[in-house]
Amino acid sequence: MGGGGGAWLIRFVHPPSMDLVQGQNGWGVTYTSTQICALKGSTVDMNCTYRYPSRVNDHDTEVERIFWYTKLSDKEPVDLRTDSEYSGRVQYHCDKSDCTLRITDLRESDSAEYKFRFITNDPRGKYTGSPGVTLTVTDLQVQVSRSTLNPSWAELKCHSSCHLPDGSSYIWYENGQDISGQTSNSYSGSFDSTDSYSCAVKGHEKFPSPSLLGPWGVMYSSTQICALKGSSVKINSTYIYPSRINDHDIEIKETFWFTKGPDDDPVNLRTDSEYSGRVQYHCDKNDCTLTITDLRESDSAEYKFRFITNDPGGKYTGSPGVTLTVTDPPKLPSVSVSPSGEIVEGSSVTLTCSSDANPAAKYTWYKKNVNPDLQPLSKEPQIVFSSIQSSDSGEYYCTAENQLGKRTSEYIFIDVKYAPKTSSVSVSPSDDIMEGSSVTLTCSSDANPAAKYTWYKKNVNPDLQPLSKEPQLVFSSIQSSNSGEYYFTAENHLGKRTSEYIFIDVKYAPKSSSVSVSPSGEIVEGSSVTLTCSSDANPAAKYTWYKKNVNPDLQPLSKEPQLVFSSIQSSNSGEYYFTAENQLGKRTSEYIFIDVKYAPKSSSVSVSPSDEIVEGSSVTLTCSSDANPTAKYTWYKENQILLQGPEGIYHFTSISSEDRGIYHCKSENQYGENSTSLFINVQYAPKLPSLSVSSSGEIVEGSSVNLTCSSDANPAANYTWYKENEDSPKASGQIFTITDVRPEHSGNYYCEAQNRKGRHNSTLYLTVVPYLLSVGLNF
Structure with missing residues (x-):
């Protein structure tokens, strides 16, 4: 007979599948598997991942409650932890956006569709992952195939409607003893009708199949059942009997359950006034289930199944039966918070857990999603925060437990309020910011309640006129003038915080250029002169200098921001210009004229x-x-x-x-x-020549005389002497010398001065005195 205690950690499921439940606007639940088959008495895990938008209507979204359910009450889902049918058998293991439901000591009644639901701080922020996870709970059964030729020979098969893992190893029991060497799911041979047989999966021996008894027998799913007062319980049985006895077909005439009377003359539960209206039988073929509703403590008893056939001796009772214990556990505990108003970080806060229980309950405190191994926060009725912190925010619950049972409280959400205490800025795009592009600065701050934000630009708004009062500062077409340091303030009713500066460096191609000349006055040849160029560009431009109409092949004069003439020359006069270039573009300056x-x-x-x-x-x-x-x-x-x-x-x-x-x-x-x-x-042509005679007195016959002719002329004149009435010149040259003067030399002489520009002449009269006369005269 199989017991109901322990935890079977193996999960028998259909091949894995991913069923994504799509939500709108970022809401959704993803189940790891949507179809799970597990054995009765085992433990099953159902996994899901949920998602939701981080902000809705300019408010941060926070999850306030999460739970699993199968039923609705007044159209609202019922948290499995509050469902009496699952009492003590349900655990949640949730971390961040993952949540696992674990159900232990599985029952066939646990077969259902399980859904996960989460509720946020947004008024409409409730979401259920649908369709959910369909769980089918079944058990191991021993199936018998008998030989028609040899009634004692049969084949036994360990069967489950779940798909067991490939390579599973089995254990067979005869009268409760392990049959050595039998590890397959089938076992054949000759069987004694007085022996009982059962099977189990190796490694999970605590959950064997119900025993199969010879030709007659009753097998119970569980021999020990504990249920809560007021709940319902199902007790299952399977019975067998020979199909023929003494050449007569055997037929079932009556089946029923009982607790009173001897095994040979029991009282049918349906006729017992104590169970009136609370008992139902659900029988199909060789299976029969007893359901008792509205359980009472007086229902605690041993329940047995009996069947009666058409054979005179064909009466059989499954003994021992199923022991049912009905308990009255503690009432659902309640939680109170002191103070009852707003909880501010640093204040003193007390959580108190109480429950109506007899005997008095013991209390244990937990924080949701913080203790995955369920290590308790406290084992006192009160949990005290002497100086509560924002990290203490969350959902808390307590358990109340006595020897009759254990109950878990509803979640209570502790929302610790605090002034903004951290701040950060994100920039989109996160790489280089180009002039003309769209840029968004987004601020955030750790604050509760959520902070209101105000944007400023450093050193630009001396009167602190804000740029924006939204969490985002948007530049649809950012300009170079927008470069600078930005910061924001985050403020709620508990305080205010100013962020660090974030520098926005807008990149752009060169777009303006200028040249300065030093010295700024007149530029004198031989002096030192420096031309300095500049351009508005980010990143800084690289410069190249040129002289207009001098470098037809554009060979640069310099690739520095300054063009220096240590001793400028007049040949350096002219028009100069430069190019400014960075990776975003190139710009050519106006001409500047250098006048040396x-x-x-x-x-x-x-x-x-x-x-x-x-x-x-x-x-x-x-x-x-x-x-x-x-x-x-x-x-x-x-x-x-x-x-x-x-x-x-x-x-x-x-x-x-x-x-x-x-x-x-x-x-x-x-x-x-x-x-x-x-x-x-x-x-010029010769001027009028002037003539002179070397002798100043009379010219005496036989003497020598020089006649000189001179004329102002350029070029110098050539001279020719003529005697009147003679055609042939007498002499050439400036001086005409007569060495032996004779009387016949008397007469008019003229001198002609000539050059290539002209000619001119002058005349003198020469008188020669005879010698004797000259001598006589001397007497």
Whole structure:
């Protein structure tokens, strides 16, 4: 006869499956298995995982109650822990979002659909995982197949409607003794009709099948049953009998249960006034179940099953029977909280557990989901928090127990209120923040009740005008101007907390550029000059310098933020620009003109026309100089100023021979001066020649005389001497010498001066005095 005590930890289930119960908006329950088959008397675990949105209507969602159920009362689910049929046989093991239901000492009446339900702090936040888990409870049975040729030979089979694990090993018992060597689920041989047989799964010997007795017998599912006063109980039996005796078919005439009277003349329970209206028989084939409702302590007794056949001696009672004990356990304990109002962190709080019980109950306190191994918090009627903390929030319950039974209280939720004490900020997206993208800052704080949030930007709102009063600060298109440090305050009626700063660094391509020049005044050749570029960019830009129209192949001048001229030259004048570039883009600056100032240099003078200058012609002298700013010019001739002005041009409308000479031009600005000179060679035809005779007195015959001719001419003149009335020239050259003067030399002589520009002549008269006359005259 199988007992009902102990715990069978093996679970016989259908092949695993995942049945996801989909919920809307993040609500749902997932059962590990939706179909479970287990043996009567064993223990079964039903597992689920539940989920729910972390926030609903701007409030954090918290789970306030979780439980399993099979029945409804007034359309509301009944927590299995409060169902008397499961009293002492139900445990919850819940951690975070996982919850396991364990039912021990399984009964066939436990076959049902089990559902998990959780209730949150949201008014509509109740959710049931449906469909649930269908549990089928069955037991081991010994099935008999008899031989028609040999009535003593039979095959016994250990059978269960559950799918047992492959490779299960079995134990067979004969008259309660282990039959050595029999490990399969079948056993065959010749059997004595007076022997009893049963089977069990190896490792779980405490839960054997009901015994099978020879041709006649009664087997009870359990021989010891304990039930609560006022509850219902089912007592099961299976009976066997020979199909034929003395060539007559055997038929059942009557079956009933009894507690009173001898085994050979018992009193049918249905006729016992003490059980009137409380007894039902449910018999099918060889199975018969007794159901007693509204149990009383007086129902505690040994119950036996009896069947009577059409054979004169065919009466059989299953003895010993099933012992039923009806107990009156403690009343459902109640829990009170002191103080009864709002519970604030740091205050003193007392939980008190009480129950109507006789004898007096012993109390044990637990916290839901905190003690998976059910280690108690206290074994006193009161649990005292001298300075309660937020970590003490949660659901508490107590058990009240005496020798008649054990009851578990409803959950009581302790909600410890506290000011905000932690704060954090998350940024989405979490990687680099690009200008123009959408960015959301989300704040959170550990506070109860939930905090209200206010956003600020550091050093931007001196009057502390908030940016937002929502948990999220949203930038639909963030700009570089939004870069900076942000913080928020979290506040409830118990206090206020300010978060740490979070720096928002908005990345963007270069978008503005500028150049500074040092020194900032006039730039003088030879001085040190620095061009410094800058650009508004994040990350910082890299710079490259160029000079306009100088680098056709764009060879850079520098790749530094500064372009330095240690001794700037006039050749460095021009337009400069730079490029600013980071990984997000590139920008080219405006041009900046560098104007290098310097004293006149490389001065030059020119004359027009540039070939021979002829007297009377128009002549222009031009003076030029490389200078910045433009030079002023002054023309000199022999230290006499001829002209001053910015043009540097001196003009002769009709140049004369007197203009011949050296001319100087001075180029001058505020940074210095430079001079250069030019010789002007004016060419002209010979002027009227002048003639002279070497002798100042009379020219005496036989003497020697020099006639000299000179003329102002450029180029120098060539001279030719002629005597009047003679065609042939007398001499050439500036001096005409007559060595032996004769009277016939007297006469007019003229000298012709000529060059390539012209000719001119002059005449003199030469008188030769005869020698004697000259001598006579001397007397």
